[in-house]
Every structure is written in C-alpha cells, then in structure tokens.
Amino acid sequence: MTAPAVTSVTAGAWTKVATNVQDISVHAMNPTARYFWSYRDTANPAPTLATEKVPFRDSTVTITAGSGIDVYVWVEATSYITAASVRVDAGLNVTYLIDG
Numbered sequence: 001m002t003a004p005a006v007t008s009v010t011a012g013a014w015t016k017v018a019t020n021v022q023d024i025s026v027h028a029m030n031p032t033a034r035y036f037w038s039y040r041d042t043a044n045p046a047p048t049l050a051t052e053k054v055p056f057r058d059s060t061v062t063i064t065a066g067s068g069i070d071v072y073v074w075v076e077a078t079s080y081i082t083a084a085s086v087r088v089d090a091g092l093n094v095t096y097l098i099d100g
Contacts, residue, residue, distance in 0.1 A: 004089045011084065012077035014038070014046050020068035023091035028059045030084040034076040037061050042068040 006029070011014040018024055020042045028035045036053035040046065047053075055075050063071065074086040 004087050006085055006087050007073075009035075009073050009075045009084050009086055010080050011075045014048075014072045015073055016046065016070050017073050017086055017088050018090055019070045021063075021071060021090045022068060023063075024071055025060055025062045025089045026056075026073060027087040027089070028084070029054055029087060030075075030081070031059070033081050033084040033093050035084070035086070036074040036076070037063075038074070039063065039065070039069045040072070042070050044070070044076050046070075047072055063089065 007015070007017045008015070011033070017026060026037060035056040037056065038047040038052045038054060063069070071088075075081065075087055
C-alpha cells in the first residue's frame with residue numbers, strides 16, 4: 001500500500017486526486033465544505049457535467065474497481081470556500097497527484 005497523500009481541491013472545478021487505481025478511499029478534510037466525486041477509466045477525459053457529481057455520503061468515499069480508474073473530486077464553491085483538501089489512501093500500483 002502506498003502512503004496516504006493530502007491533495008488540495010479547487011472549489012468549483014474537477015480535480016484529479018489519483019490515477020490508475022483499483023482500490024481507494026478519499027477522505028474529506030474540511031467539515032464545512034460539500035464534496036462530490038466521479039471517476040473515469042484511466043487516460044479518459046475528466047468529467048465535465050454537473051450531473052456526473054456524486055455526493056460524499058459521509059466524510060469518506062471508498063471505491064473498488066475491476067480495472068484502473070482516475071478519481072476526481074469537486075468541492076462546491078461558496079463565498080467562504082474557494083478550496084479544500086482530501087486525504088487519499090490507495091492500494092498498490094497507484095499514482096498520486098500531489099500539489100507542488
């Protein structure tokens with residue numbers, strides 16, 4: 001298993017938080033932000049439609065896929081939220097996309 005990574009998510013835009021994963025947990029780190037997620041088969045274009053947003057039910061989303069997927073997070077923009085963070089825990093063969 002790869003070490004957890006904390007990734008910044010810009011509010012109002014899709015942010016790729018991991019690529020080519022099969023088992024992943026994404027943890028919301030800002031309790032006042034509204035988080036959403038989506039995925040694509042690895043190497044396909046990012047989501048673009050609002051209808052593709054799936055809300056986090058709790059503060060954590062766990063995803064298991066049969067083949068490699070790219071995972072995206074969206075944070076709802078408000079007058080006081082312009083960015084938030086997620087912690088990403090993934091299994092083997094994962095590439096994290098970390099700020100910096």
